[in-house]
Structure formats: structure tokens, C-alpha cells
Amino acid sequence: MVAAVPTTTRARADTVVPWALAAGTAAVYTLFAVLQWRLLESPSWDLGIFTQLAKAYAQPAAPVVTIKGEGFNLLGDHFHPLLVVLGPVYRLFPSGLTLLVLQALLLGLSVQPVTSVARELLGPARGTVLGVAYGLSWGLQGAVGAQFHEIALAVPLLAAALAAFLRGRWRAAALWAAPLVLVKEDLGLTVAALGAVMVWRAGRGRPGPESSPGTGHLRRVWRSTQGRTGALVLVWGVAWSVLAIGVVLPALNPGGTWDYYDRLDPAADASLLVRVLTPGEKWVTVLLLVGSAGVVGATSPLVWLWLPTLAWRFVGNVPFYWGWDWHYSAVLMPVAAAALLDVVAGRGDRTAGGPAPPDRTEPADRRAPPGTGAGGWATLGVVATTATTLLMTPVMPLGRLAEPATYALPERHDAAMAAIEAVPAGATVETDIYLMAYLVPRAQVYWVGNPGNPAPDYVQLDTLRRTWPDRDITDAASFAEERHPGTDYALVLDAGGFQVARRVG
Incomplete structure (x- = not known):
């Protein structure tokens, strides 16, 4: 007979293990960042741009970045006022390496909420494995290899928001998601997608005595805390994206416009579908996302949060947007992990074959027992996402840690x-x-x-x-x-x- 694990021991492990994985992931990414800095590698000019922004905020001053042009205010390039937090850190450690280490810490931090909720919903073994697979996922590795970008702030916020959502704490989810609109202009649409999922879930709750088709259904949704929260999150996200792209960015841009219109070609003609679906590199990205969601996670409505990012990337005419080897998929990784948990932990949508959506007002005997998951589906999902991480790692940045040349100073x-x-x-x-x-x-x-x-x-x-x-x-x-x-x-x-x-x- 197997002895039961004492409750206090399990509770202690549920606290310690997620933080330990977060620290370990941050340490690995920090090691890579330091080695990349020593190797004098510059995948793009972006690290210089963001270092100059941090230097301006440290003074403090407006984020004028002369790398982009004389007098260029970087808030006219992308809408990321939350990057003001870089100023105090840069003031203490004035180096581009500071931003690389900070990004490593932020990506590592995102592992904590993902692992914590995974252990809660899947049990300690599968939950821990999922946490490792997420922490080393190809999207996060791509971000580390591409050096610092503003999305480093978005990943832990989104991970925390989705963990709260999976626990049925929708107000907490809304509060964690709200600052995402200040990280980048398109992330308001990701926030809106989360709000849409909340509204959808609220509308699929058990009918009340006053419910009826049509307006009665909408009334029930609005009267529920979940429905109101979701609607507010949806409006908040859309409003900020519209405000940022339509007003703030043109006002601060020297050209009086949003610089990235010419990188999108959203014309609704017969060629639009062809442009979105080709070349095949885009399909590889989608398949990798499905793999990171454990395949079954792709049936969760949480994958709606992928759509805004994939839409501008696949409609865009920049080949770098389409693939999997830059930083563009980092914000999609917490969504993939959460979608997997949403389905296999007994909290998938009824249309996907799962039980009723989470509702903290639901009687305890109708909720899925914590840590049980959906049996074999949970194991298969965790195996699929882990396999995706393992298969991708040799061609991703961390694969270079096994190469002796990575630890030697460059010849020049x-x-x-x-x-x-x-x-x-x-x-x-x-x-x-x-x-x-x-x-x-x-x-x-x-x-x-x-x-x-x-x-x-x-x-x-x-x-x-x-x-x-x-x-x-x-x-x-x-x-x-x-x-x-x-x-x-x-x-x-x-x-x-x-x-x-x-x-x-």
C-alpha cells in the first residue's frame, strides 16, 4: 500500500516547485544571454534601440531614440509605455546586458503561474513536466535568441492572467491582463480575445429560472460577474488598440502615421486567403503551436488569443513574421499551455467534449476534482507538448549550450x-x-x-x-x-x- 503524501508536504511542494522551476529557467536563459553578449552577437538593431530607450528613461527623459532618427520618440514607433520600468534598472546597471538579463528573469518568472496551476489541475508529476516543457518552449527560446523586446513584459502578465482564469478567478485574470495594453499596441486585441472567451464561458453556464432564448440569454450573461468582467475586458482591449494605433502612435510619430501600415496588406480581395495561407512556413508555425498545446488544447476557446497575433503576422508582408525562430511567438506560449490545461483538466468547453466551464458559484460536487485531469488525455497532452519542446531545442538557442565554441571569446x-x-x-x-x-x-x-x-x-x-x-x-x-x-x-x-x-x- 502506498502511503498518502501529507497535505502539508504537498502544499509546500506546490509552492516551492513552481518557483524553483522559474528560477532554474531564468538561470538557463541568463546564462545564454551572458554568453551571447560575450560573443558580440547582434541578431538585429533592436537591443540597441531598447537600450537607448532605457537610458532615456533612466535620466528620466522622454524616450527619444536617435538610432531610429534624430529626435525620434520611440512611443511613436510602438505603444509600450510600460517599458518605463526599465529606467530604474538601467540606472543601476547601465548596459545592454542588463536588458538581456531582465528579459531572462521575466520569461523565467512566467513559469511560476503556469507550473502552479498545472500542478493543481493535473497533479504534481504531470504539472511539473508541463511547467518544464513550457519554460523551455520554442517560443520563449526564440525570444531569448532574438534579444530584448517589449514582449518580455507581456509573457509573465499573460501567464498570470491565464492561470487566474483557469482557477475561475476572473477578476484577478482581468487585473493581470489589463496592463498588457501598455506593452504593445496589438496586445489590446489579445486582451479583447480573453474577454470574449470570458463572455462565451459565462453564456454557457447553467440556465437560471428567468433565462430564455435571445435577450434573456444576454441578460443572464450580463447579470453574471463573469459576463460583466469579460465584457469589460473585451471593451478595454479593443479601446486601447484603437486609441494606440489611431491616435497615440500617429501623434508621436515624425511621419504622423503608424509606421507599420505598409507591412500589412489586409485588402479583402480574392488573394487574401492565399496570402494568409502561404507560404508553407506559416503552417509549420501553426503546427508547432498545436504541438505546444498538446494537440488537444487546440480545441479550447483560449486559442482565440492566438488569432490577433497570427493575423497580423500572416497578413504581414515581412517573412520574419511568419516563422518560429524569432520573438513573435513568445506571447503565444502561455496561451498554448493554458489551452492544454483548459481541456485536459476537465474544464474544456462542452463543444469540445469537456464538462461545464469553470464557475466558482457551482456546487462543489459538480466541479472536477483538483489534480485529476482528464485521465489519459492529460498524459497524452503533456507528452505532446514535451515532445514538441524536445524536438525543437536542438535547433533553438539553448541547443548551442552544448557546443564548446559558445563558451569561447570570439576571435575579434x-x-x-x-x-x-x-x-x-x-x-x-x-x-x-x-x-x-x-x-x-x-x-x-x-x-x-x-x-x-x-x-x-x-x-x-x-x-x-x-x-x-x-x-x-x-x-x-x-x-x-x-x-x-x-x-x-x-x-x-x-x-x-x-x-x-x-x-x-
């Missing part, structure tokens, strides 16, 4: 450090993306790809890699004089392919 490390040191503190510098984030703490940085930059004090380039415009540059001084007619520059450093030119006239 010393030359890169010399190029950074050659730009004095407080100077203005025009640069390509390769050392951009490293220069931001010490100088006012401009990107060489922007027309109209003022003539800087210094120009720093990596002449061994192609830069903007798409050309090979062999002499930074000549390049600077060509970009800024009437000025004279002289090389002050040429080492390992890195060149620094100083303005002399």
Missing part, C-alpha cells in the same frame, strides 16, 4: 573592445548594428542606415561585414565624408576589421 573580441573604447564617453557616433548596443551606454548613437543624421563626432564600422546600404565598406573615414559632405574624418583605429573614424573638420 579584443579588436571590438578597442573599437568601443576608441569612442569617448559623451561623444556622438554613427555606427552599424554590430557594436551598437555596446556603444549606447557611453555615447549618443545613430544608425548609419538613417538619412538625415547630423554629422557625428565618430563613425564606427565593421568593415568585414556588409552594412547599410547593402555594400562593402573598406574605409570608414571615406564613407563618413561621403555621407556627410563638407566634413573631414580621419581613421583613429583599424583593428581586426573594426574601424573608427574621428571628425577633424
Whole structure:
């Protein structure tokens, strides 16, 4: 006979294990971030942009980011006022690495609510495995590899909101979801989708004595706490997305518009469906999402929360949006885990073959027992999502931790450090993306790809890699004089392919 686990021991484990997994995940992602920083890797210019934003908020000042252009307020690019929280952290640790570590901590933090509710609904073993599979999921790894983006703040908020929803604590879910509208303009639609699920679930509750088809049904939904909460969340999300895209972003953008209209092609013609469904790379992304939801999780209405993000990505004309290897899928990972739990833990929608939706007013004898799950479906779902994580890891960032070269300094490390040191503190510098984030703490940085930059004090380039415009540059001084007619520059450093030119006239 197997001895029962004491209640106090189980309760202690239910508290400790989720936090331990969160800390472990954060540690692994922090290790990767530090190694990537040492390797001088720059997947894009975004880390430089957000580092410059954090530097501005630390002063404190408006988030003017000259990497985007002279006087460019980054709140006119994307609507992310919640990033003001970066200011105090950057003030203490002024480095681009600070943002990478902070992102690792935030993604790790999201593991806690997911694992906690998973252990509660599936039991300790399956719940813990699901927590590990979520924490190392391909969407979160992609975000770590792509370096810092604003969605790092969204992932733990969304994870906490969905955990509260699964427990039937809809007001708490609403409060956790509400700040998402301040992370990025499109996330208001994700919040609205959560509100829509709440309204749907409220409408599928047990009929009351006064219920009747049509208006009676709507009245019952509105009279329920869940229905009102869901409706308010839906309106809140839509209102903020409309306000951000239609008013705030155009008002703060130098061009007086939202910069990303030209990346979307939503024309409702015969080719729209073809554009959405092709190329096949989009289907791979969808299949990976279904795998992360344990396959059966795809029947949960919570996957409605995928639709806003997938819609703008698949309608968009930027190939980077379509695949699975950047940061764009990070906010979809908590949804995948929650959808799996929603179905296999005995809380799926009746249309998906599950029992009634959660309702804390429902008699205790009608609720699914905690930790029981849906038997074999729960195990199969956890196996599917774990298999998806395992299959993807060798081609994702964490797969590189098994490679010895990841732990060695790059061959041109010393030359890169010399190029950074050659730009004095407080100077203005025009640069390509390769050392951009490293220069931001010490100088006012401009990107060489922007027309109209003022003539800087210094120009720093990596002449061994192609830069903007798409050309090979062999002499930074000549390049600077060509970009800024009437000025004279002289090389002050040429080492390992890195060149620094100083303005002399």
C-alpha cells in the first residue's frame, strides 16, 4: 500500500516547485544571454534601440531614440509605455546586458503561474513536466535568441492572467491582463480575445429560472460577474488598440502615421486567403503551436488569443513574421499551455467534449476534482507538448549550450573592445548594428542606415561585414565624408576589421 503524501508536504511542494522551476529557467536563459553578449552577437538593431530607450528613461527623459532618427520618440514607433520600468534598472546597471538579463528573469518568472496551476489541475508529476516543457518552449527560446523586446513584459502578465482564469478567478485574470495594453499596441486585441472567451464561458453556464432564448440569454450573461468582467475586458482591449494605433502612435510619430501600415496588406480581395495561407512556413508555425498545446488544447476557446497575433503576422508582408525562430511567438506560449490545461483538466468547453466551464458559484460536487485531469488525455497532452519542446531545442538557442565554441571569446573580441573604447564617453557616433548596443551606454548613437543624421563626432564600422546600404565598406573615414559632405574624418583605429573614424573638420 502506498502511503498518502501529507497535505502539508504537498502544499509546500506546490509552492516551492513552481518557483524553483522559474528560477532554474531564468538561470538557463541568463546564462545564454551572458554568453551571447560575450560573443558580440547582434541578431538585429533592436537591443540597441531598447537600450537607448532605457537610458532615456533612466535620466528620466522622454524616450527619444536617435538610432531610429534624430529626435525620434520611440512611443511613436510602438505603444509600450510600460517599458518605463526599465529606467530604474538601467540606472543601476547601465548596459545592454542588463536588458538581456531582465528579459531572462521575466520569461523565467512566467513559469511560476503556469507550473502552479498545472500542478493543481493535473497533479504534481504531470504539472511539473508541463511547467518544464513550457519554460523551455520554442517560443520563449526564440525570444531569448532574438534579444530584448517589449514582449518580455507581456509573457509573465499573460501567464498570470491565464492561470487566474483557469482557477475561475476572473477578476484577478482581468487585473493581470489589463496592463498588457501598455506593452504593445496589438496586445489590446489579445486582451479583447480573453474577454470574449470570458463572455462565451459565462453564456454557457447553467440556465437560471428567468433565462430564455435571445435577450434573456444576454441578460443572464450580463447579470453574471463573469459576463460583466469579460465584457469589460473585451471593451478595454479593443479601446486601447484603437486609441494606440489611431491616435497615440500617429501623434508621436515624425511621419504622423503608424509606421507599420505598409507591412500589412489586409485588402479583402480574392488573394487574401492565399496570402494568409502561404507560404508553407506559416503552417509549420501553426503546427508547432498545436504541438505546444498538446494537440488537444487546440480545441479550447483560449486559442482565440492566438488569432490577433497570427493575423497580423500572416497578413504581414515581412517573412520574419511568419516563422518560429524569432520573438513573435513568445506571447503565444502561455496561451498554448493554458489551452492544454483548459481541456485536459476537465474544464474544456462542452463543444469540445469537456464538462461545464469553470464557475466558482457551482456546487462543489459538480466541479472536477483538483489534480485529476482528464485521465489519459492529460498524459497524452503533456507528452505532446514535451515532445514538441524536445524536438525543437536542438535547433533553438539553448541547443548551442552544448557546443564548446559558445563558451569561447570570439576571435575579434579584443579588436571590438578597442573599437568601443576608441569612442569617448559623451561623444556622438554613427555606427552599424554590430557594436551598437555596446556603444549606447557611453555615447549618443545613430544608425548609419538613417538619412538625415547630423554629422557625428565618430563613425564606427565593421568593415568585414556588409552594412547599410547593402555594400562593402573598406574605409570608414571615406564613407563618413561621403555621407556627410563638407566634413573631414580621419581613421583613429583599424583593428581586426573594426574601424573608427574621428571628425577633424
